[in-house]
Amino acid sequence: MSESLPQPSPEALEHSERLRSAITDEARAQQGIPFSRFMELAMYAPGLGYYSAGASKFGDEGDFVTAPELGPVFAACVAEAVAPVLQQLGTDAKFLEVGGGTGAFAKVALMRLLELDALPDRYFILEPSAQLKARQRALLFEALPSYLFDLVEWLDGPVPYDWRGVLFANEVIDALPVSRFEIGDEREVLEGYVVADSDAAATMQHEFRGADEFLARAVNHVQSTLHEPMPQGFRSELLPQLPYWIQAISGGMKQGAMLFVDYGYSRAEYYQHDRDQGTVRAFYRHRTHNDLLKWPGLQDLTASVDFTALAEAGVEAGFDMAGYCSQASFLLGNGLQGALERIERIDDPALQMRRRNEVKRLTLPSEMGERFQVMGFEKDVSFGAAFLVGDLSYRL
Numbered sequence: 001m002s003e004s005l006p007q008p009s010p011e012a013l014e015h016s017e018r019l020r021s022a023i024t025d026e027a028r029a030q031q032g033i034p035f036s037r038f039m040e041l042a043m044y045a046p047g048l049g050y051y052s053a054g055a056s057k058f059g060d061e062g063d064f065v066t067a068p069e070l071g072p073v074f075a076a077c078v079a080e081a082v083a084p085v086l087q088q089l090g091t092d093a094k095f096l097e098v099g100g101g102t103g104a105f106a107k108v109a110l111m112r113l114l115e116l117d118a119l120p121d122r123y124f125i126l127e128p129s130a131q132l133k134a135r136q137r138a139l140l141f142e143a144l145p146s147y148l149f150d151l152v153e154w155l156d157g158p159v160p161y162d163w164r165g166v167l168f169a170n171e172v173i174d175a176l177p178v179s180r181f182e183i184g185d186e187r188e189v190l191e192g193y194v195v196a197d198s199d200a201a202a203t204m205q206h207e208f209r210g211a212d213e214f215l216a217r218a219v220n221h222v223q224s225t226l227h228e229p230m231p232q233g234f235r236s237e238l239l240p241q242l243p244y245w246i247q248a249i250s251g252g253m254k255q256g257a258m259l260f261v262d263y264g265y266s267r268a269e270y271y272q273h274d275r276d277q278g279t280v281r282a283f284y285r286h287r288t289h290n291d292l293l294k295w296p297g298l299q300d301l302t303a304s305v306d307f308t309a310l311a312e313a314g315v316e317a318g319f320d321m322a323g324y325c326s327q328a329s330f331l332l333g334n335g336l337q338g339a340l341e342r343i344e345r346i347d348d349p350a351l352q353m354r355r356r357n358e359v360k361r362l363t364l365p366s367e368m369g370e371r372f373q374v375m376g377f378e379k380d381v382s383f384g385a386a387f388l389v390g391d392l393s394y395r396l
Contacts, residue, residue, distance in 0.1 A: 006285045012298055019048040019297040024196035024204060032195040032207060035237075039177035042296040044128060050297055051129050051175070065286075066171050067261070067368060068105035071358040073331070073339045075108035078259070080335035081376075081386040082166045083118035085257045088381050093120045093256075094165030096155075098249060099172045100125040103136030106152065107143045114148065120165060126155045126249075158251035167250055167258040173310065174262050174302040176245060178237040178280060179215050182208045183230045189216040192235075194293065204293045208235075215240055225308070226271055236271060236278040237303050243313040250317060258319060258377040261327060264305030265373075266395040279304035307373055308396045319377035323387020324396060328369030331362060333389035 008016070023041050027033045043050045067074040086093045095113075100106060106125060113119050127133045133154055140149055180192030191211035197203045211219070218240035223229055230236075239245075250258060264270070270279070281288050284299040292301060311321050325333075340359065346352040363369040373392070376383050 005287055005289065008295060008298055013295075015048065015053065016295045016298045019045055020204075022048065023194075023296060027194055027196040027204065028198060032193040032209070035180040035192040035194055035206070036177040038194040038204075038293075038296075039301050042301060043175060043177065045297070048297050050300055051132075053129075053131070053297060066101055067327070067362060067372070068101055068108070068170065070361055071355060072108040073336070073355070073358055074362055075105045076112045076339055077331045077334045077336055078105075078168065078261075079109045079112035079116065079118075080338075081330070081333075081383065082168070082257065082259065083113060083116040084384045084386075085166055085378070085381050086113065086118040086120055089164045089256060091121060092164065094122045094124060094159065094163050095120040096124040096126060096159060096165065096167045098126045098167065098169040099175075100127045100132065100136045101170075102132070103139035105170065106136065107140055110144060110148050110151065119148075120151065122153055123151045124153050124155050124159060126157070128156075158249055159253070160251075162252035162254050164255040165253065166256055167253065169249075169259075170261045172262070173239070173242070173260060173305045174264070175300070176239055176242070178239055178303045179218075180206075180208075180235065180237045180278065180280065181211060181215060181219050183232055183234045184208070184210075185232065187229070187232075189219045191215050192237075206293075222267065222271065222306075222309075225267060227268065228273070230271060231273060231276075234271075234273070234276045236275070237280055238306065239303075239309065242309055243316050246310075246313040247317045250319075253379065255380045257322065257379070257381055257383060258314065260305075260310060260375050261330075261372060262305045263371045263373070264307050266392075267306050267308035268395070270304065270306045270308075305373070307375055310375055311396050314375070314377040317377075319379045321393070322376035322378045322383045323391060324373065324375045324393045325387055325390040326370050326392065327372035327374055328363040328365070329390025329392075330374040330387070334386055336363070 023038060041049060044052050046052055097106060106123060110123060125136060140152055182190040184190045189211040190208040193207045193209055194204055195207045218238055222238060280292060280303045281290060282292055282299045282301055307324060314321060343352060343355040346355065361367045376387060
């Protein structure tokens with residue numbers, strides 16, 4: 001499939017080669033690195049990784065399109081869902097958006113929260129990419145009135161003090177570095193590694209070796225919750241560090257809610273026997289392929305989310321699970337009808353058609369509607385009616 005990919009520019013290939021050289025140097029020095037380490041470097045190596053360098057990622061000229069980039073409907077509905085939480089928390093409530101994209105979500109969310117009388121005291125954006133920070137700042141400065149722009153603050157890590165508010169992450173967990181594994185002889189758990197040849201080309205390859213105790217215990221925990229054990233030769237991935245990431249990213253949140261939107265499955269669906277090569281894939285120029293080692297730093301690497309694992313991690317971090325449903329159900333339960341009514345009042349036929357198509361992409365099962373799932377957590381607050389439509393918790 002990779003043969004049909006558009007060819008990167010010479011400058012982009014040179015950039016990728018610098019990152020490839022750094023990765024292969026580390027892989028040869030350590031006789032191989034876990035795939036999770038490869039993915040971490042490919043995505044986040046300072047100045048070189050996919051999310052820490054300057055290449056365009058979103059929209060027609062990037063590699064993928066996220067829901068907020070399609071138009072205002074998604075962000076307006078999310079604002080509708082979290083407004084009751086922010087109102088319960090009062091005037092010192094904070095909003096933390098993890099991974100701000102182009103800034104499109106923040107622009108619409110702040111305007112809609114203003115209309116709903118639910119503005120937070122601060123709107124934090126946690127963004128690892130310097131290029132995206134600059135793009136977000138420029139968009140929000142241009143689009144927002146100054147009193148709303150002044151609420152926005154960019155962070156390099158979790159909120160650095162105790163806080164009360166809402167944490168929101170759209171298509172973030174899928175980009176966390178995963179550990180790949182294989183079920184070997186006599187149920188042994190093997191871990192996926194990336195190794196580099198010692199020749200001048202330093203070709204990278206996948207290899208599976210005996211897993212350490214940390215990963216083996218994580219895989220065996222998953223196995224213990226399945227109706228049938230994974231068969232020999234079964235390959236997939238997981239995020240053993242997810243509980244620690246949730247605890248770190250929520251930081252000192254003493255009261256509030258978390259909302260996650262991503263593509264994925266419940267655990268039983270994730271580890272079905274016919275999904276025996278896992279879900280990790282690469283995105284490049286709106287094309288999906290399986291050559292995960294190709295062009296490090298130029299392509300997005302993602303894995304679907306095990307929402308059962310996310311539920312376990314959120315509860316372990318001290319939250320109650322508020323709900324779990326498809327993106328289509330979530331939008332229907334949080335203001336989509338009002339958005340449709342506003343669309344029907346648009347005078348410009350071309351704009352009206354774009355908004356209708358946006359709703360279709362967000363809600364149709366063949367588009368984002370069923371592939372994307374939404375999960376909410378709460379701590380001493382209530383989402384209220386946010387998850388009343390289409391509850392899927394029974395699948396977890």
